[in-house]
Amino acid sequence: DTAVSQTPKYLVTQMGNDKSIKCEQNLGHDTMYWYKQDSKKFLKIMFSYNNKELIINETVPNRFSPKSPDKAHLNLHINSLELGDSAVYFCASSQESWGPYNEQFFGPGTRLTVL
């Protein structure tokens, strides 16, 4: 059974388009995250939600907007895509946002290519 799933796995699109990436976790976790991994493999946190509430909002462009319809889902919508948005985006979840249960479980990633 997949613990953290993301769709789509690959996304190729033109500059200026709007796209969404969906994430679902079936672990019953309270906290979910979005990370961006660039071509040099650097992992940078973008957002974190705890029980549908935004708790971490890194300095990312306003074109990126997370949405958490319920505790098990955290979607990422990106407006007006730019070349620099090309990266692998990972969703992750953890039982809590801190403490000994902060082990983060990552999804398989979505490779976004902006042409």
Place this chain on the structure above:
Amino acid sequence: QQQVKQSPQSLIVQKGGISIINCAYENTAFDYFPWYQQFPGKGPALLIAIRPDVSEKKEGRFTISFNKSAKQFSLHIMDSQPGDSATYFCAASIDRGSTLGRLYFGRGTQLTVWP
């Protein structure tokens, strides 16, 4: 500003050898130090973690050594195997306060184990 500095960027080891990856941090408030392992095309997964009240933690062939006074910690992989070839990330977090368990990742080490 990189909160956790990781070296080397890449590492090539012969099968059966010892792989050593080093990390250093400045923020003395960090109190949780996990290592994540990432295989190509997959999301990172927790490998082993340590808290600063112990100087060493061992799980199978993987050992974390922690030096609180030097603000350094390292991952040792004994009897390295080709299946260990992956990217390794050290990380640090603070389990209290407003940072809410946010993980600060190092830049990663690409390990290749030759058969």
